[in-house]
Amino acid sequence: AQSVTQLGSHVSVSEGALVLLRCNYSSSVPPYLFWYVQYPNQGLQLLLKYTTGATLVKGINGFEAEFKKSETSFHLTKPSAHMSDAAEYFCAVSESGGSYIPTFGRGTSLIVHP
Amino acid sequence: ETGVTQSPTHLIKTRGQQVTLRCSSQSGHNTVSWYQQALGQGPQFIFQYYREEENGRGNFPPRFSGLQFPNYSSELNVNALELDDSALYLCASSPGTSGRWETQYFGPGTRLLVL
Secondary structure (H helix, E strand, O other): OEEEEEEEEEEEEEEOOOEEEEEEOOOEEEEEEEEEEEEEOOEEEEEEEOOOOEEEEHHHHHEEEEEEEEEEEEEEEOOOOOOOHOOOEEEEEEEEOOOOOOOEEOOOOOOOOO | OOOOOOEEEEEOOOOOOOOOEEEEEEOOOEEEEEEEEEEOOOOOOEEEEOOOEEEEEEEOOOOOEEEEOOOOEEEEEEEOOOHHHEEEEEEEEEEOOOOOOOOOEOOOOEEEEOO
């Protein structure tokens, strides 16, 4: 069985500061990992995904994430927060070679202060 | 290129009623997935359709059912509504032969309130 834990339901940063959103997963097989962003009253938008290959994945809007198998983590970072980054962020895992059914974390709300 | 659209945007029903939610896939996409997102939670996978056949199902009872049409649009039907069915229902489409791990494009969702 697979699961996702997002540490911190809310993360608050100042504009220009580093953004770090944490995601840990469990999976019995090599995982596919995803980060999505959801703005108010909108659907989810894919920020980035890891399937195979390079463990540092770059996504849209300056975000990146690193797959660390030994730590079962896939934390999302951005060097400098912008006001427009304020949104809900979801980490998701699906199992390669299995059902591929994705499991989402409960989400982390990013708050950006001016 | 038209994105994923869903209708209606909001819906209010009473317990025991039935509801049908609709989704139009992004052009060229043959796979559609449905998710339920309860307030304060992440999306939960309901099921996926590929070329009009159910292609995977999450842990939802049979009163949740779906259809995919030849034009790849889709419906989610929920019978015997319960209060806990109140949620945002998201549709996502993806291209390709399986779509299971490919990039999914989400619609804005339908917010259902069951009273």
